[in-house]
Every structure is written in structure tokens, then in C-alpha cells.
Amino acid sequence: MSCGEDKGIVVIFEDNHLLVVKKPVNIPTQKDESNDSDMLTLLKEDIKCRYNKPGNVYLGLVHRLDRPVGGVMVFAKTSKAASRLSDQVRTRQFKKVYLAVVHGILNKSEGRLEDYLLKDTRNNVVSVVKEGTPGSKLxxxxxxxxxxxxxxxxxxxNLHTGRSHQIRVQLANAGHPLYGDQKYGxxxxxPGQQIALWSNEIALVHPVLKEEMVFTCETPGSEPWNWFDVN
Incomplete structure (x- = not known):
């Protein structure tokens, strides 16, 4: 193994503008107070190693995944790509599809959840609150x-907004907490169960070529995923 492979980095797609990877579970997206290895740093080191680049490597963070969540993740290799992808996130052209295993049997086979969420940044906990609560977001x-x-x-x-802990909080509030979620379930x-939330698919418009692109990443073969015919 060489460069990032021994760190568990799997590249799904790469060109001069995009880097799409499979994020392993339990790795922070970017450096945090834990000071553990994070995706942004690991990928910069990997690019530097693979292309033998001197000096600093640019890699733009376009979106985030919670630390315990794995799956497909997109990074920008240029500031222009980062800016254009960020615009897509803001205008909801950047589409994210997740798979989740939840407790209970839902009343409807499909539906929509709309809630107002408020984040307690000090304790890193998100709550469902009444509409109009100061600081809350739809x-x-x-x-x-x-x-x-x-x-x-x-x-x-299918996420229409990208709020912190959104899927975990909304489903827990609906009476269906995620399998393994130690914070909201x-x-x-x-204790010790791995949260069953997976970034399965991301669709975007290539920032330079303007082509629609879809990237997918299969779920792990372990419990509880192997209880279902997932992929």
C-alpha cells in the first residue's frame, strides 16, 4: 500500500477539479478539538504524496458528514470549483441521498418531515423547536x-436542507431514532453500536464541464445493513 491507501482512503472519482472519496466511519470531516486524524488533512497528504507536490495542497470542503457517518463525499481541488459547488449547495442543486436504519415501522411508506431545528453549539446538540424560535432554521x-x-x-x-445532525434529529423526533445513534437514541x-447512517449518493453539476454527475457508495456489509437487500 502507498500514500492514502493504508489510511483507508478509497477514491471514487478524481479529475483536475473534483475529488470524490469514500469516507470511513468515525473520522472527522475536518480537524476538531479531538485532534484525531481528519479527512481534509488525510486527503491533502494523500494528494501531496501521489502527485509528489511540494508545499501546501489546496482542497476545498464542500459539505460535511458527521464523524460517525461514512459514505460518499465530494471535495474541490480548486478554489473556482469550491465556489461553484458551494453555490450548488446553497441553491439545492447539490443533491444528497442517505440510507438509514431506524427503530420501528413507519406509518407511511414515504413522506416528508419539516421541522425547525436549533443548535446548542456549546454541547453540540440539536433540538426540534417551535417555528419562530430565535436562531432556529427550517x-x-x-x-x-x-x-x-x-x-x-x-x-x-433525500435532504433538501443541510442542517447539523438533521436526519438524526428529525427521525428521532418522529419516533424513529437511528440504529446505533448514541446522541439522539x-x-x-x-453503547458501542455504530450508527446506521450512510452517504449513499451525491448528484451535482460538474463545476467546469457543466455535466450532471452522480456518485454512489455501497453500504458496509455488516449489521444492521446486512438485514436488508440494500445495494
């Missing part, structure tokens, strides 16, 4: 049930 997602196993459901989630999950 969060919207669509879901579709793909399968059921005992008292668990596999759902596909403590009462039903066991």
Missing part, C-alpha cells in the same frame, strides 16, 4: 421505506 427531508426487518426499517433519505441503542 429543516426538510423526504424519506422512502426500502425494507423492514423485525422492528427496524431501512429508509432512503440513547434510550433504545446499546
Amino acid at each position: 429543516a426538510i427531508l423526504d424519506y422512502k421505506v426500502l425494507g423492514m426487518h423485525n422492528d427496524f426499517s431501512l429508509i432512503k433519505v 440513547q434510550s433504545v441503542n446499546k
Whole structure:
């Protein structure tokens, strides 16, 4: 193994403008107070190694994934690409699809959740609050049930807004906390379980070529994913 491979980095797609990778679970997107290895730093080191680049390497963070969440992730290799992709995120052209395993059987096979979320930055906890609460932001997602196993459901989630912890908080508030979520599903999950939330698909318009592109990443083959015919 060489460069980033021994760090578990899997490149899904790369050109002069984009770097699309599979983010392993339990790695921060960027450096945080834990000071653990983070994706942004690891990928910069990997590019530097693979292309034998001297000095600093530019890599733009376009979107984030929570530390315990894995799956497909897109980075920009130029500031122009970063700016154009950020515009797509803002105008909701940058589409993100997640897979999640949740507790319980949902009443409807598909639907939409709309909530106002408020983040407590000091404790890094997000809550559902009443509309009009100062500092709150509207969060919207669509879901579709793909399968059921005992008292668990596999759902596909289309995000329309990118709020912090959005999927985890909204589904917990709806009575269906994610399998393994230690923060928003403590009462039903066991310590040590890995959260079952996965960045499955990202669709975007190439920042330079203007072509529509779709990138996917299969879920792990471990529990609870292997309870369902996921991929």
C-alpha cells in the first residue's frame, strides 16, 4: 500500500477539479478539538504524496458528514470549483441521498418531515423547536421505506436542507431514532453500536464541464445493513 491507501482512503472519482472519496466511519470531516486524524488533512497528504507536490495542497470542503457517518463525499481541488459547488449547495442543486436504519415501522411508506431545528453549539446538540424560535432554521427531508426487518426499517433519505445532525434529529423526533445513534437514541441503542447512517449518493453539476454527475457508495456489509437487500 502507498500514500492514502493504508489510511483507508478509497477514491471514487478524481479529475483536475473534483475529488470524490469514500469516507470511513468515525473520522472527522475536518480537524476538531479531538485532534484525531481528519479527512481534509488525510486527503491533502494523500494528494501531496501521489502527485509528489511540494508545499501546501489546496482542497476545498464542500459539505460535511458527521464523524460517525461514512459514505460518499465530494471535495474541490480548486478554489473556482469550491465556489461553484458551494453555490450548488446553497441553491439545492447539490443533491444528497442517505440510507438509514431506524427503530420501528413507519406509518407511511414515504413522506416528508419539516421541522425547525436549533443548535446548542456549546454541547453540540440539536433540538426540534417551535417555528419562530430565535436562531432556529427550517429543516426538510423526504424519506422512502426500502425494507423492514423485525422492528427496524431501512429508509432512503433525500435532504433538501443541510442542517447539523438533521436526519438524526428529525427521525428521532418522529419516533424513529437511528440504529446505533448514541446522541439522539440513547434510550433504545446499546453503547458501542455504530450508527446506521450512510452517504449513499451525491448528484451535482460538474463545476467546469457543466455535466450532471452522480456518485454512489455501497453500504458496509455488516449489521444492521446486512438485514436488508440494500445495494
